[in-house]
Amino acid sequence: MPDQSPLLSLSKLSLRFKGQPVCAVEDVSLSVAAGEILCVVGESGCGKSVTAMALMGLLPPGAAEIHGGVMTFDGQAFDLTKDRVPSDLRGGRIAMIFQEPMTSLNPVFRVGEQIAESVQRHSGCSRGDARLRSLEMLRCVGLPSPERLLDQYPHQFSGGQRQRVMIAMALANDPRLLIADEPTTALDVTIQAQILNLIRDLQRDTGMGTIMITHDLGVVADVADTVAVMYGGHIVESGPMTEIFENPQHPYTIGLMASVPRLSGPRQRLTTINGTVPSIRQMPSGCRFRTRCAFAAETCSTRPAQAEVGPDHSVACHFAPLEQMLKVAG
Amino acid sequence: MTAILEARDVKKHFRIGGGLFGKAALVRAVDGVSLSITSGETFAIVGESGCGKSTLARVLMRLLDPTEGEVVFDGTAVTHASGRTLADLRRNMQFIFQDPFSSLNPRMTVGKLIGEPLEIHAPQLSAKDRHAKVADLLAQVGLRREHAGRYPHEFSGGQRQRIGIARALASGPRLIIGDEPVSALDVSVQAQVINLLSDLGRDLGLTLILIAHDLAVIRHMSDRVAVMYLGKIVEQGTTDALFEAPRHPYTRALLDAIPDPDDRNRAGRPQIDGEMPSPAAPPPGCAFHTRCAHATDRCRKVVPVPDETSDGHMTACHHWRDIVDAPRQPFPLNRSAATKARLDLYRKATEGAKITQIAQPKPDREEMR
Ligand SMILES: Nc1ncnc2c1ncn2[C@@H]1O[C@H](COP(=O)(O)OP(=O)(O)O)[C@@H](O)[C@H]1O
Ligand SMILES: Nc1ncnc2c1ncn2[C@@H]1O[C@H](COP(=O)(O)OP(=O)(O)O)[C@@H](O)[C@H]1O
Ligand code: SF4
Ligand SMILES: [Mg+2]
Numbered sequence A: 001m002p003d004q005s006p007l008l009s010l011s012k013l014s015l016r017f018k019g020q021p022v023c024a025v026e027d028v029s030l031s032v033a034a035g036e037i038l039c040v041v042g043e044s045g046c047g048k049s050v051t052a053m054a055l056m057g058l059l060p061p062g063a064a065e066i067h068g069g070v071m072t073f074d075g076q077a078f079d080l081t082k083d084r085v086p087s088d089l090r091g092g093r094i095a096m097i098f099q100e101p102m103t104s105l106n107p108v109f110r111v112g113e114q115i116a117e118s119v120q121r122h123s124g125c126s127r128g129d130a131r132l133r134s135l136e137m138l139r140c141v142g143l144p145s146p147e148r149l150l151d152q153y154p155h156q157f158s159g160g161q162r163q164r165v166m167i168a169m170a171l172a173n174d175p176r177l178l179i180a181d182e183p184t185t186a187l188d189v190t191i192q193a194q195i196l197n198l199i200r201d202l203q204r205d206t207g208m209g210t211i212m213i214t215h216d217l218g219v220v221a222d223v224a225d226t227v228a229v230m231y232g233g234h235i236v237e238s239g240p241m242t243e244i245f246e247n248p249q250h251p252y253t254i255g256l257m258a259s260v261p262r263l264s265g266p267r268q269r270l271t272t273i274n275g276t277v278p279s280i281r282q283m284p285s286g287c288r289f290r291t292r293c294a295f296a297a298e299t300c301s302t303r304p305a306q307a308e309v310g311p312d313h314s315v316a317c318h319f320a321p322l323e324q325m326l327k328v329a330g
Numbered sequence B: 001m002t003a004i005l006e007a008r009d010v011k012k013h014f015r016i017g018g019g020l021f022g023k024a025a026l027v028r029a030v031d032g033v034s035l036s037i038t039s040g041e042t043f044a045i046v047g048e049s050g051c052g053k054s055t056l057a058r059v060l061m062r063l064l065d066p067t068e069g070e071v072v073f074d075g076t077a078v079t080h081a082s083g084r085t086l087a088d089l090r091r092n093m094q095f096i097f098q099d100p101f102s103s104l105n106p107r108m109t110v111g112k113l114i115g116e117p118l119e120i121h122a123p124q125l126s127a128k129d130r131h132a133k134v135a136d137l138l139a140q141v142g143l144r145r146e147h148a149g150r151y152p153h154e155f156s157g158g159q160r161q162r163i164g165i166a167r168a169l170a171s172g173p174r175l176i177i178g179d180e181p182v183s184a185l186d187v188s189v190q191a192q193v194i195n196l197l198s199d200l201g202r203d204l205g206l207t208l209i210l211i212a213h214d215l216a217v218i219r220h221m222s223d224r225v226a227v228m229y230l231g232k233i234v235e236q237g238t239t240d241a242l243f244e245a246p247r248h249p250y251t252r253a254l255l256d257a258i259p260d261p262d263d264r265n266r267a268g269r270p271q272i273d274g275e276m277p278s279p280a281a282p283p284p285g286c287a288f289h290t291r292c293a294h295a296t297d298r299c300r301k302v303v304p305v306p307d308e309t310s311d312g313h314m315t316a317c318h319h320w321r322d323i324v325d326a327p328r329q330p331f332p333l334n335r336s337a338a339t340k341a342r343l344d345l346y347r348k349a350t351e352g353a354k355i356t357q358i359a360q361p362k363p364d365r366e367e368m369r
């Protein structure tokens, strides 16, 4: 593995929401290099969005106590417990897109004005240049007749087109890092495929780093270079994409793979993960997955550390690597 | 093979606008659908949002009146039913909604919610018998007797969907229509509910009509599938035939668009451009022609007639016979030996096999702080 220094790295982010007994996100570390797509995958409530918001300095003020976490971006380190992530990074060198584009688009302004405004704010260029840049971006995200679209309002677009507008706006300032929080979850599959292909192409052209948040292992297989699997606010497994699919180690990763209905192979009864994600008030001590884990034993009430099981591949489970530790009796 | 439910050229058009704002338009939500559902089968209807699935389901259930065509349940015309006949239909056909939360009255206990359809459809039951029946229903969907005293908000999404299913089962229906019953659930929970529905369908001899936008989910739980596009069925066949040898260009496009964890090269699959047009202004000819790579002049002018082969597989496309032979990248099942072994170990563990520890966890793995 070439020792490429990451574009962004996050080290041991822990944060607790006011009034909650335990951290919603605990000891989360991840990193992404330029030109690379990191997928953060996990079921709803596992802390994906909160982690992204913390990175962007977008958590509602006063809602959470950050107990620890250092973010290094482009060689610059920020101690998230005290430093404020500079607001000029947001929408400039770090851009973000969300599941629902209407959360970031203002319904009363024309789309062209909104993109131009963001360009002007970050580059200080003239209005004319900003408008030209908006036009170029709308064309670049594959919207038909961009000249006409510049003067339209967000509600005049379909869901898929709005997501394209969001991407145009996010990329208008040539960000080094794109954080995409479930950008295709609300879209139909054929539109999702278009948007994923678009993000992949733009990413390849610009060489930016991307953190893509998703709950869908299919999306991971489609776009990821590296993967971080989250459960209950912890990263339980992380590594290169092929490693995760060809050598999954954490029982949660394996359970997730087993429960996804497939397009190929036998049409058999689906394997499931027992129970549901516990609420933050009922989060077990030790391994947070142990209340649902098929392999849980007494040891699991102490918290497993991240262990390296391969190059860049680490797992937080007492029983990794699985087949060296466990077998079916008899 | 007896048909339990039939739809004959059903149309549902909505008139919109025409007031102060904008001009009036006719939304052809369902535009000529014929179906014949066999007793005891699980029949799936798939398609992208806005293609008319929910509207069709509501017409089948007589929650909406069709603009044209008729629906027949077990020999009885649903379309004109009233009074006693309609009450019988309501008992025999039940509905499960996508969003279990908004479909359950938050102020009613689970016991009340499940008991309510019993009061309506089995008024002869004593209160004691009704409670016993509620407890049975809870057990049937994997919930506990004690849950009867709780309120919907105390349950997770998957559990609420179980409550919705128990409620649907209460009247002892012969047919259940589920409108995206697992779409809002997380994968691990989705799999639990899929298994539950399959078990109930089999054990109670139910006919299930499942509506979904996710083809992979459908593949695991249905016997036959109908694919809808812009208010019409474009392909219908057995689940195996449809997934192994899809005929309609739209079905093929849908399948190619699905990201599958085993398919690490979806980017290499063909992509269809554009979006589904509005049902208020459907394109002439084949409604799919605006996105179809095979479209010809004929497709732009002439509506394709459903073409059914002797195996009962129906396709509404002018050119399917030429297209079907075109090579198609099959879905890979590319799992490493390690992944297979672990999925197998996991499956056995969840099925109750005894797992023994053959080595001690390394002490440095414990407690990081
Ligand atoms: N503002 C908030 N106040 C309290 N708890 C919150 C807040 N935002 C998120 N949480 C909790 O943090 C956890 C992680 O949420 P989130 O990151 O949104 O999950 P997801 O993985 O679905 O994106 C959840 O338990 C959620 O309820
Ligand atoms: N009551 C209504 N009035 C007007 N248009 C409607 C109404 N119900 C549904 N539609 C329209 O009919 C089309 C099909 O809707 P629907 O049956 O909900 O699709 P699906 O369930 O496949 O997403 C959509 O364009 C929708 O906007
Ligand atoms: S009829 Fe023509 S446009 Fe329609 S699906 Fe077939 S080939 Fe494509
Ligand atoms: Mg989220």
Ligand SMILES: [Mg+2]
Pocket: B053, B054, B055, B179
């Ligand atoms: Mg619907």
